[in-house]
Amino acid sequence: xxxxxxxxxxxxxxxxxxxxxxxxxxxxxxxxxxxxxxxxxxxxxxxxxxxxxxxxxxxxxxxxxxxxxxxxxxxxxxxxxxxxxxxxxxxxxxxxxxxxxxxxxxxxxxxxxxxxxxxxxxxxxxxxxxxxxxxxxxxxxxxxxxxxxxxxxxxxxxxxxxxxxxxxxxxxxxxxxxxxxxxxxxxxxxxxxxxxxxxxxxxxxxxxxxxxxxxxxxxxxxxxxxxxxxxxxxxxxxxxxxxxxxxxxxxxxxxxxxxxxxxxxxxxxxxxxxxxxxxxxxxxxxxxxxxxxxxxxxxxxxxxxxxxxxxxxxxxxxxxxxxxxxxxxxxxxxxxxxxxxxxxxxxxxxxxxxxxxxxxxxxxxxxxxxxxxxxxxxxxxxxxxxxxxxxxxxxxxxxxxxxxxxxxxxxxxxxxxxxxxxxxxxxxxxxx
DNA sequence: TCTGGGGTCCTAGGACCC
DNA sequence: TCTGGGGTCCTAGGACCC
Numbered sequence: 001x002x003x004x005x006x007x008x009x010x011x012x013x014x015x016x017x018x019x020x021x022x023x024x025x026x027x028x029x030x031x032x033x034x035x036x037x038x039x040x041x042x043x044x045x046x047x048x049x050x051x052x053x054x055x056x057x058x059x060x061x062x063x064x065x066x067x068x069x070x071x072x073x074x075x076x077x078x079x080x081x082x083x084x085x086x087x088x089x090x091x092x093x094x095x096x097x098x099x100x101x102x103x104x105x106x107x108x109x110x111x112x113x114x115x116x117x118x119x120x121x122x123x124x125x126x127x128x129x130x131x132x133x134x135x136x137x138x139x140x141x142x143x144x145x146x147x148x149x150x151x152x153x154x155x156x157x158x159x160x161x162x163x164x165x166x167x168x169x170x171x172x173x174x175x176x177x178x179x180x181x182x183x184x185x186x187x188x189x190x191x192x193x194x195x196x197x198x199x200x201x202x203x204x205x206x207x208x209x210x211x212x213x214x215x216x217x218x219x220x221x222x223x224x225x226x227x228x229x230x231x232x233x234x235x236x237x238x239x240x241x242x243x244x245x246x247x248x249x250x251x252x253x254x255x256x257x258x259x260x261x262x263x264x265x266x267x268x269x270x271x272x273x274x275x276x277x278x279x280x281x282x283x284x285x286x287x288x289x290x291x292x293x294x295x296x297x298x299x300x301x302x303x304x305x306x307x308x309x310x311x312x313x314x315x316x317x318x319x320x321x322x323x324x325x326x327x328x329x330x331x332x333x334x335x336x337x338x339x340x341x342x343x344x345x346x347x348x349x350x351x352x353x354x355x356x357x358x359x360x361x362x363x364x365x366x367x368x369x370x371x372x373x374x375x376x377x378x379x380x381x382x383x384x385x386x387x388x389x390x391x392x393x394x395x396x397x398x399x400x401x402x403x404x405x406x407x408x409x410x411x412x413x414x415x416x417x418x419x420x421x422x423x424x425x426x427x428x429x430x431x432x
Numbered sequence: 433t434c435t436g437g438g439g440t441c442c443t444a445g446g447a448c449c450c
Numbered sequence: 451t452c453t454g455g456g457g458t459c460c461t462a463g464g465a466c467c468c
Binding site: 030031032033034035036038052053054055056057059072099219220221222246248249250251252253254255256300301346348350411412 | 451452453454455456457458459460461
């Protein structure tokens with residue numbers, strides 16, 4: 001048996017957790033660079049503000065209704081997420097942190113000693129709310145796909161009080177009929193259109209298609225597994241992990257620039273900063289990377305013809321998680337794809353080919369001493385930045401030209417709330 | 433110029449997720 | 451004027467091997 005715990009409108013809930021006067025009023029949170037709506041309160045949704053909509057398109061509507069707008073504040077959301085997940089790890093025998101606001105719990109054999117799983121799930125909701133002020137819904141079912149589906153049913157059926165438990169066939173059938181195929185986990189826009197055209201509008205319809213049909217029309221084995229899961233036969237297990245966090249297979253950092261850039265030094269500064277960030281993530285999960293990709297993008301919405309993006313892949317002679325080494329390759333990659341007199345809107349760095357750091361290498365002795373010193377230096381760097389704040393210590397490539405306080409690539413964040421929980425200097429304005 | 437089966441590895445692209 | 455960021459998995463096809 002699996003449970004899916006999903007935080008309701010997570011980013012909006014995080015803002016409300018520290019500003020209770022935002023309860024009951026329409027609130028939205030915008031993506032990086034204040035681009036799109038990525039989280040809405042129920043009140044904002046009721047006003048007809050679509051998810052993912054560019055801010056400038058819904059701005060008039062929001063101003064008209066006095067919608068409270070926030071820039072995204074990932075320091076805050078990440079911290080609240082850690083608190084929620086920490087509690088879930090204590091409350092369940094197995095935990096898989098699926099995203100910043102969702103986790104699967106493995107409940108095998110739980111009903112014996114926890115009694116009624118509905119009461120158990122209700123207690124989890126109440127406890128998460130008490131500890132973090134984040135509201136959640138819980139779906140409980142024999143497969144992960146059905147747990148996701150049960151969660152959606154819980155969200156849209158107020159009578160269930162946030163918990164939906166599919167403990168028998170009749171209930172499973174009933175739940176499948178409540179949910180449109182568009183809202184099934186694994187059915188995106190393309191497949192949903194296809195399914196509607198075939199006269200299969202609900203999850204119940206989808207659960208009755210043949211395996212051959214699913215294979216043919218829904219992406220091969222992926223579709224076949226999806227249908228089996230809807231029928232109640234588990235095809236996906238929890239990802240194994242000691243603390244619930246997943247070890248990533250690729251690590252990326254990319255940003256749309258606040259303003260278009262065409263000076264090499266500016267873009268190099270951005271690529272340097274993104275590389276540093278990926279290296280930090282890499283070390284945090286104890287990995288080293290073999291492959292580094294650098295990419296640059298032009299304005300997709302502008303008048304320039306495609307291609308909008310150029311990228312280059314560098315294979316490193318030896319896996320590393322050393323920032324300065326990765327910076328060297330990133331710089332070489334940038335030089336390869338750089339075109340003068342071009343206006344760039346976005347850049348990014350991706351690390352692939354990850355392996356465990358500290359694997360014995362076929363290196364000469366002198367090289368190993370060098371590596372050990374490097375590893376110690378990186379650990380020191382991470383410690384300092386953790387203690388005194390991000391970018392307290394950084395590499396020269398990521399430095400700003402003299403006289404500049406903010407890097408030219410940094411995006412807009414006009415309505416960012418304070419980092420209540422992670423920065424001493426922003427704590428002072430806390431109001432509860 | 434024609435002739436075969438079976439395997440691996442890599443990459444690009446497509447679909448999906450939050 | 452203004453359109454996010456970070457991931458996963460699978461498949462098909464090509465290069466190469468015996």
